[in-house]
Amino acid sequence: MLRLAPAITLVMLLGPIVAGLLGTLGPAFGYLPVLGANTVSLDPWRELLSHSGFSSALALTIVSGFGATVISLALCIALCATSAGSRGFERLQRALPPLLSTPHVAIAIGFAFLIAPSGFFARAFSPWATGWDRPPGFATVNDVYGLSLIAGLVLKETAYLALMTIAATGQVAMRASMDAAAALGYSPSRAFIAVVAPRIYAQIRLPVYAALAYSLSNVEMALILGPGNPPTLAVLAARWFAGYDLAQYFPAAAAATLQFAVVLTGVGVWRLMEIPVGAIHRRWVMRGRRRGFMEPALAATAGLGKLSVTLAFASIAILALWSLAFRWRFPDFLPETWSLAIWAQHLGSVARLAGVTALIATVSTLIALTLTLACLENEQRRAVRVGRGALWALYIPLLVPQIAFLFGVQTLLVRLGFDGSMGAVIWAHLIFVLPYVFLSLADPYRALDPRFARSAAALGASPSRIFFTVKLPMLLKSLGVSAAIGFSVSVALYLPTLFTGAGRVSTLTTEAVTLSSGGDRRVIAVYAFIQAALPLVVYAAALVAPAILYRNRRGLR
Amino acid sequence: MSLAITGAIAAEERPWSEIVDAARGQTVYWNAWGGDDKTNAFIEWAGAEVSRSYGVTISHVKLTDTAEAVSRVVAEKAAGRESGGSVDLIWINGPNFFAMKDQGLLYGPFVEALPNYALVDEEGKPSNVVDFTIPVEGYAAPWRVAQIAFVYDSARVERGDLPGSMAAMVGWAAANPGRLTHPNARNFLGATFLKQALYELVEDEAVLQEPATDENFEEVTSPLWHWYDTLRPHLWRGGADFPNSSSDLDRLLDDGEIEIAITFNPATAALLSESGLLPESARVYFLEEGTIGNTSFVAIPFNAANKEGAMVVANFLMSPQAQARAQVPTVLGAFTVLDLDRLDESERAAFETSSDHPAMPSPAEIPPVQLEPHPSWMTRIVEAWEARTAR
Numbered sequence: 037m038l039r040l041a042p043a044i045t046l047v048m049l050l051g052p053i054v055a056g057l058l059g060t061l062g063p064a065f066g067y068l069p070v071l072g073a074n075t076v077s078l079d080p081w082r083e084l085l086s087h088s089g090f091s092s093a094l095a096l097t098i099v100s101g102f103g104a105t106v107i108s109l110a111l112c113i114a115l116c117a118t119s120a121g122s123r124g125f126e127r128l129q130r131a132l133p134p135l136l137s138t139p140h141v142a143i144a145i146g147f148a149f150l151i152a153p154s155g156f157f158a159r160a161f162s163p164w165a166t167g168w169d170r171p172p173g174f175a176t177v178n179d180v181y182g183l184s185l186i187a188g189l190v191l192k193e194t195a196y197l198a199l200m201t202i203a204a205t206g207q208v209a210m211r212a213s214m215d216a217a218a219a220l221g222y223s224p225s226r227a228f229i230a231v232v233a234p235r236i237y238a239q240i241r242l243p244v245y246a247a248l249a250y251s252l253s254n255v256e257m258a259l260i261l262g263p264g265n266p267p268t269l270a271v272l273a274a275r276w277f278a279g280y281d282l283a284q285y286f287p288a289a290a291a292a293t294l295q296f297a298v299v300l301t302g303v304g305v306w307r308l309m310e311i312p313v314g315a316i317h318r319r320w321v322m323r324g325r326r327r328g329f330m331e332p333a334l335a336a337t338a339g340l341g342k343l344s345v346t347l348a349f350a351s352i353a354i355l356a357l358w359s360l361a362f363r364w365r366f367p368d369f370l371p372e373t374w375s376l377a378i379w380a381q382h383l384g385s386v387a388r389l390a391g392v393t394a395l396i397a398t399v400s401t402l403i404a405l406t407l408t409l410a411c412l413e414n415e416q417r418r419a420v421r422v423g424r425g426a427l428w429a430l431y432i433p434l435l436v437p438q439i440a441f442l443f444g445v446q447t448l449l450v451r452l453g454f455d456g457s458m459g460a461v462i463w464a465h466l467i468f469v470l471p472y473v474f475l476s477l478a479d480p481y482r483a484l485d486p487r488f489a490r491s492a493a494a495l496g497a498s499p500s501r502i503f504f505t506v507k508l509p510m511l512l513k514s515l516g517v518s519a520a521i522g523f524s525v526s527v528a529l530y531l532p533t534l535f536t537g538a539g540r541v542s543t544l545t546t547e548a549v550t551l552s553s554g555g556d557r558r559v560i561a562v563y564a565f566i567q568a569a570l571p572l573v574v575y576a577a578a579l580v581a582p583a584i585l586y587r588n589r590r591g592l593r
Numbered sequence: 594m595s596l597a598i599t600g601a602i603a604a605e606e607r608p609w610s611e612i613v614d615a616a617r618g619q620t621v622y623w624n625a626w627g628g629d630d631k632t633n634a635f636i637e638w639a640g641a642e643v644s645r646s647y648g649v650t651i652s653h654v655k656l657t658d659t660a661e662a663v664s665r666v667v668a669e670k671a672a673g674r675e676s677g678g679s680v681d682l683i684w685i686n687g688p689n690f691f692a693m694k695d696q697g698l699l700y701g702p703f704v705e706a707l708p709n710y711a712l713v714d715e716e717g718k719p720s721n722v723v724d725f726t727i728p729v730e731g732y733a734a735p736w737r738v739a740q741i742a743f744v745y746d747s748a749r750v751e752r753g754d755l756p757g758s759m760a761a762m763v764g765w766a767a768a769n770p771g772r773l774t775h776p777n778a779r780n781f782l783g784a785t786f787l788k789q790a791l792y793e794l795v796e797d798e799a800v801l802q803e804p805a806t807d808e809n810f811e812e813v814t815s816p817l818w819h820w821y822d823t824l825r826p827h828l829w830r831g832g833a834d835f836p837n838s839s840s841d842l843d844r845l846l847d848d849g850e851i852e853i854a855i856t857f858n859p860a861t862a863a864l865l866s867e868s869g870l871l872p873e874s875a876r877v878y879f880l881e882e883g884t885i886g887n888t889s890f891v892a893i894p895f896n897a898a899n900k901e902g903a904m905v906v907a908n909f910l911m912s913p914q915a916q917a918r919a920q921v922p923t924v925l926g927a928f929t930v931l932d933l934d935r936l937d938e939s940e941r942a943a944f945e946t947s948s949d950h951p952a953m954p955s956p957a958e959i960p961p962v963q964l965e966p967h968p969s970w971m972t973r974i975v976e977a978w979e980a981r982t983a984r
Contacts, residue, residue, distance in 0.1 A: 070671040089983035092675065170849035173771045175834055180984060202656040264777060264837065266983050278661045281692075356902035363869040367850040373869070381634070456679045459958040506779045538665060540622055541653040553657045555840030556870060 041410035052445050063289035080286035082396035097269040100182040104189035112197040114337035117228035121214055129202050137575045139528035141548050142568035144188045146351025148177045153193025154366045156354055162367035171366055179265050179267040185262040191348040193247045202376040221326045225334045230321050246434040253437030256530040260552050269295050270439045277443055284355050296440035315500030342557045352568050358561035367424020378558045386566050397526035400465040404473040404522050412481045413503055430471045442535040457540030464532040473522040480514035516578030524571035562589035605703040612901045617648040619902030622678040624662035625684035627655025628838045635925050643909050657745045666894040678896030682903040685892050687725045688968035694732055700893040702731025709911035714932035720888040721930050725965040726802050731889035737927035740886035747760040748874035750852050757881040759790040766827035772852040774829035778978040782839045783897045784971050785857050789885050791817045792963055801966035805973050845854050847871050860926020862953035867923045879960045886962035917943035922950040
């Protein structure tokens with residue numbers, strides 16, 4: 037059974053993606069037998085290309101996707117470079133996990149509340165400094181250039197990449213390299229860029245690609261922060277899929293397939309750009325300059341990075357504030373009247389949705405943990421060396437745009453009569469939860485000192501007994517962290533719930549996105565705040581549990 | 594477009610008691626636009642009531658656009674799912690109703706089986722039986738009446754200064770740049786803003802009661818687009834950007850970004866000032882020549898899994914109890930679909946106490962209702978608008 041674990045895992049993970057991609061590719065070329073379309077044609081593409089906003093939508097997608105990733109990576113590197121080796125590094129390490137566990141949707145909604153023309157920042161400076169007794173007449177969210185969308189993505193991706201970078205520093209002997217560079221007269225931040233950053237980049241390459249893929253293809257952030265007419269390519273596809281005119285499925289499928297091509301090409305282009313950037317970096321290192329404009333530039337960029345982290349936290353805080361307001365008119369800095377009425381009114385519905393959300397997240401995380409542990413244990417018992425291929429396979433769900441395969445999955449589910457069931461939703465969540473659980477658990481699992489297992493075996497314990505009584509208890513902390521990550525990934529999922537849930541299964545996330553198209557900021561704030569709080573609570577529990585369970589075993593806390 | 598009603602669907606002929614018995618224990622997935630907090634609360638209240646009286650549970654599937662539910666049913670039909678469908682009840686009218694009825698996607702006719710349908714006003718409120726020129730023919734049950742009105746803050750603008758016609762909006766917007774907008778036309782209300790103008794600007798209104806054709810669309814709508822091109826530069830954000838929904842529009846009004854907000858509910862000012870979303874000085878007004886009105890329906894898809902439960906809910910929505918509650922300005926402020934003359938004294942009393950809120954328009958202020966154009970006008974106007982406004 038155990039030796040089948042990797043195969044089962046791969047099928048669970050990649051089966052729906054492959055089937056879904058094919059199920060989307062067909063209609064993209066006019067083939068969808070259930071609608072009586074049996075011939076292959078290029079009409080869907082013609083329709084897509086002749087859509088009046090198509091070229092702007094494509095440009096917006098590319099600019100916002102690349103823009104957000106380049107900026108996030110720059111902020112992340114600057115943050116790490118300026119703090120590496122100092123106490124700031126540990127502060128960063130502690131501050132970022134809560135942001136990672138906060139869903140994109142909650143950050144996007146809170147961020148919009150901050151920067152909107154009638155948002156918190158405009159209120160803070162109005163009318164005394166700006167002279168505005170009414171909100172200014174220009175777009176600071178949903179702007180046609182996608183700037184607010186880029187900024188929103190940056191808040192989230194910077195935290196993600198910075199955490200990945202911090203995790204990677206353990207594997208590249210950062211301290212020793214930086215000490216050596218310092219002995220040669222390099223400043224700490226310059227030393228980081230010269231000798232640490234290239235090796236770290238090799239480690240975080242896949243997370244960077246995942247961030248790029250997400251930024252190019254996400255729907256939920258683009259719905260909340262992006263422009264409406266035209267929207268990004270992924271939103272355009274989602275909009276057409278949702279229309280009642282089934283003829284729209286064909287250009288929608290073409291747009292979804294194009295989205296897939298955009299991400300593939302995008303990652304390819306990024307990979308190619310690594311070559312000249314690497315060459316420039318080498319020449320720069322060879323020149324061996326010890327002082328220059330780099331230090332102030334890095335410090336300034338790191339300042340922006342800190343601003344991004346602060347804004348992300350402020351986005352959550354503003355949700356709490358709005359949820360407690362009753363009357364809060366522009367340009368009042370704080371609400372005129374406060375009330376718990378909105379909470380009281382929505383408590384029942386919020387609790388029900390939180391229950392469904394937590395159930396889906398818990399079950400998908402437990403399945404992911406089981407599969408992951410089975411794979412890892414199989415690997416250790418059979419002494420398998422895991423190659424690069426397995427790592428790429430795990431990253432496929434994070435690289436393939438959701439919109440490109442979920443439509444195919446949906447038509448398949450409808451055919452099987454399985455749509456709108458909890459099972460379907462949980463499976464769809466598992467596809468995204470599993471990679472994160474696996475990636476976060478694999479290193480601690482493989483790093484566990486093999487002598488513990490060997491001692492137990494020498495005392496006559498069976499492999500399963502060793503697994504359950506030695507390995508699992510020793511890994512409790514890592515298991516908790518992995519579970520919390522899996523849980524937060526599930527809570528944040530929008531499109532997979534929407535496409536497989538058939539409207540029957542709704543979560544805090546789908547509800548928050550639906551509400552965000554309405555206008556009552558107080559109600560939106562209640563749902564978004566709970567959506568942000570749920571994974572945080574689980575994360576905190578994962579940190580606290582080992583400390584309580586192992587209060588008398590210092591090494592395991 | 595020639596799909597006739599398929600033979601598989603037959604009129605509902607079971608006695609009401611049998612339907613009620615079969616409904617007990619069912620969960621009705623009611624797909625309804627979820628962008629309005631008050632309506633959501635009303636649906637939750639209705640759920641509690643039908644659960645207590647009939648043992649039927651309502652699960653509100655909150656949509657951002659009614660088309661999502663239509664699309665789901667269409668997809669199920671395409672996949673051959675003739676029963677056990679995932680949508681039981683849809684809040685629907687206009688192009689969505691037309692599309693579903695036209696493609697034989699609706700269950701029924703069923704309304705004659707519902708006892709409360711006998712109370713519905715078919716003569717005085719023609720939109721209860723003809724939706725956007727399409728005869729309803731018992732395929733949908735009416736539950737609220739809507740009419741276009743405009744909301745403003747009487748503390749900021751004088752009633753006398755407001756434009757009394759769509760044509761006058763241009764001059765007003767030019768004098769008050771950036772203070773007028775409408776939801777984007779993909780939104781039902783946004784499209785209605787344009788239809789309201791079309792009504793006023795078209796040479797012969799009668800043409801709108803017939804389907805739009807490739808031949809006449811351009812000619813009939815050319816005054817509309819001429820008007821819109823003149824108006825658009827003066828709109829909020831120069832007409833480059835539009836709010837997503839009616840609630841978004843109301844928020845802009847409250848923030849003071851705009852001065853006039855179109856609404857489908859004449860009770861909006863009363864409703865939103867009570868819930869803290871508009872100032873107490875908010876009021877509504879109508880256009881001089883009248884405004885478009887229509888009826889909101891609920892319909893049951895042909896393959897709904899819980900048809901009996903859905904009918905119980907539809908019947909409850911038409912009950913004097915539910916209708917009187919919906920009319921309270923702080924609940925929904927929705928006009929009733931019932932003929933009050935058919936109610937008994939005590940039932941009628943509940944309707945009479947509900948309209949004395951200061952922000953409610955008096956019956957005398959409410960102008961005649963203009964009938965909705967054929968749905969094809971709306972569909973085509975939305976497409977044309979998207980093409981015109983896309984960058």
